[in-house]
Amino acid sequence: MKNYYTNLSAEILSVAQSNGDTTSLRRQLYFTRADKLEKNLNTDDLKKTFWINIYYAYFLIQKKEHVDQDRIKTFKRIRIAGTAISLNDIEFGILKKSTLRVGTIHFENIFHSKFVNKMAISEMDYRIHFVIQSITLKNIKFNFYDTDLLDDQLQETMKNFISQKLIKVPSFK
Template sequence: MKNYYTTLSEEILSIAKLEGDSTLLRRQLFYIRQAKLEKSLDTNDLRKAFWINIYNAFFHIISKNTEDRDAIFALKRIKIAHSLLSLNDIEHGILRKTKFKMGFGYITNPFYSDFIKTLAVKELDYRIHFALKSICLKNPTIDYYESEIINEQLQKITKKLIKSETHFDTNLKLITTSKFLFSYHRDFGGMSSVKELLQTTLEKDIKGYTLQFKNS
């Protein structure tokens, strides 16, 4: 049986991508009781699916009327369970388990609201970075995330982005890849784990190569 709240997040995201009106569905989000939401999203997979979909949906909704890219992530325009959230709150507070935006993933932010702390994922999954960064892909391969198959979906989008965003210069022994792998490298387990992830995903021996990071 499908989870009501993850299904709601899927519907809002689907409408947002088509630039339709999701006002009535978003109103349901606002009037949810926090305790009910917490009880319903009682596994890490349910929480990841719900919050990734909500993040993606509101990125489309907010960016439609906001030209300042930094403001898109900082504006508190997401109304859930009588709480106001920003995209940054969802990414760093909920999906990164109350981490500071800065600090490479080493520092926990104690100043998040009780709502964010309560609804945050129970265990951080580095693959959420790829799910969030894939918003801007011209041909996204995943319409929305489903808790029943989210592990396979996250694996798929991680592999897709690493392959599309990573480039080799065999003469210079240089690998150029996405900057967020460096900016949040502690989320991945440290720089050695980032290199291992690249090597495993690309099925290429990168021993002796230097990593260089660029903005996507």
């Protein structure tokens, strides 16, 4: 299923991966109306595909811009539909269903913006955790996520992440 916004997210990611200029593509996202984005991302798979690609793209863009690594996830530098959001807003508000992280515990966050709440997936998918961790650890296997292949890509990312972690665990004898 081809969708303008998932294709745009994949294109932004592709340009970001090649260290190209994403300004005009990001401008398209900024001037998109929120209701139009919500209407076109009307399933969890479309939302996951779009937001994973956007997360990955903006993670790369901010690393290239030398954003402070300790604050890269909290800066509200991502502008979509006239709204400024952060990587944490995408991860915890949209992809992990509006959760608030307190230490290692996640609670439903009533303080997210209306935009984040509207964009949030309806059902939590535990595999998202592995995708986000793979992106931040630069251990990503796919150039972009595709709605038609999403389930297989999420499974593969999870398996790859777990197998890499099992290999790197030090043994204590």
